[in-house]
Amino acid sequence: MLTYHKTTEEEKYLIADWKYCGDYVIYNNQPYEEQKKSKSGFANPKNNFYSFYEKTALIGFINLHEEKTEVFFGIGVNPDSCNKGYGQQMIQIACEISKSLFGEKPLYLEVRTWNKRAIRCYEKAGFHIEGEAFQQITSSGEGVFYRMVKDTKNYYGSLCTELYEILHKDAPEDELNFYLSYAKQGMKILEPLCGSGRFFIPFMERQLNIFGVDLSKEMLQKLIEKQPDAKVIQADLLEYSSGEKFDYIFITSGSVSLFTDIALCKEILNVLKRMLAPNGTLVFAVDTVANICPEDTEYRTDVVKETKDGYKLILKTKNHYDVQSQTQFSPGLYELYHGDTLVQSERMDFQTHLYKFGEMEQYLKEIGFSKVKTYASFSKELAASDNDEMFLFECME
Template sequence: MKNYYGSLCTEMYEILHESAPGDELNFYLSYAEKGMSILEPLCGSGRFLIPFLERGFEICGLDLSEEMLAKLKKKAPQAKFFQGNILEYESKEKFDYIFISSGSVSLFTDIDVCKKILWKMKELLKPGGKFVFAVDSIKDRCEDDEEYKTSIEVKTKEGFDLVLKGKNRFDEETNTQYSPSVYELYRGSELLQKEEMDFQTHLYELGELEPYLEEIGFSKVTVYCSYEKEIAQNNETNMFLYECSL
């Protein structure tokens, strides 16, 4: 399954991203107030959700990856979360604030699916609620590769070598970056486990998403180019941050 975080991918993610970057975390925290009901779709192993919990916020997570959520449960047994497809998530509760961090919306490379997810977020918000999310921009494009290359190598807590090999190809017509990857776990020279991932991201241009968000019914959409909330002016940034109000 494309963009699915399996066991080796999750293990490497945990090693490389043990905690949320401070500036990014503070950006999402800036919208939260005590007493709010908060939802974090695509919460993964909880690097943002857990700091929200530690600060006393009422937050619920949602993710498709059982492997990621198992890590979350181990780190924060009290965390409230649901495992499943974001489009199939049903809740009687409406939320004051929903956020999707780390450019994860870019993982939905089918624009029709992406629109459905944006609609879903709007439906889950209370009147006056806010939806905040990030996407990767066209400037984040990688150079194309012909062959797989080792990009990351880390040690697991057991002392094994976990290696990531990947390559990139950019589709100019759809602004989709294809990054097939292979995770390999070694004990010395012995290959213990191998996991393939068909990683894909849509790289956005400024102005591309705004019409969809307005069509969905968000009354105000603000686009930032930094966690300091600088207004985006062009595509010369690696990400766009969207603040959407009902």
């Protein structure tokens, strides 16, 4: 697993001396002393550089430069570490760092059009080319570039929400009954990531005292349309602090796998643990390595559905699995057509962490859960191996 920290002065000298070969010599840096004289590159105080290590080896660096409405993203990998999958991991962590520093400002980058290797890496990490190629002069010379923009990670926008409602309007009966089996009248219940309410609403209909939290405004709007009295709030889980304690907290549909940064996932699970009342129970599911998708080289049409207004809604996806980070990248392109006319499009950078048997159990132990049961089915059959297609966790202190 990669570790990182703010780039030190010593590291800036080292990185500036990296030498690339062939076409990539254009990425060779000026000596750091020259950069300091011009206050450029590593010496620009507006840049935010972070160094990445695999154990004691310096693997690469990233740069985050805040602008008025977005954040410029740069990345460099040690010539000795290229083509080893580190770029994907570094980009994933860079997105989390950017969010912590600059909130929801979108990331963008600029890449030379001939650098197909880098473009493929960025696309797999959820970036897409925006607009036409353009020419510009940089410190390393003149070139033709693409601007690439980071899709919003795991955020359900309007088209995504609409298709979700078509495909997943009602909760599967076996899954619903599984989560209902832990609920009792008089309990205070919380469903984080409640979405458009396919589980939340059946709990309400059974007169259970349930509260919900979700980051997607579009998803919550759908829920409120169906149940105007729903007690829900739009918030990031890390920023949600009602001060209340809950007897039962549950997260359905493998949604915990959406937290691909393991450190962040642990932090969120810790937040949920602190929200539990004495003798409270946390129940959730994750996807497993048995769900690895076949590799795609191009976007392919995955779903075609007709909306209630007679429009055609298409989802195109392109799958890539990163073995080192156990991350399934499945960026989606949503397109809404009226006849043959494209009316609206929307991108989603869908990522999930696929778990191995015993992995999450270790994290839960570190957090402080002493009683954990792992199931492989909604009938509560105990999990046994990586071949199980899902893991369901029942956790108590």
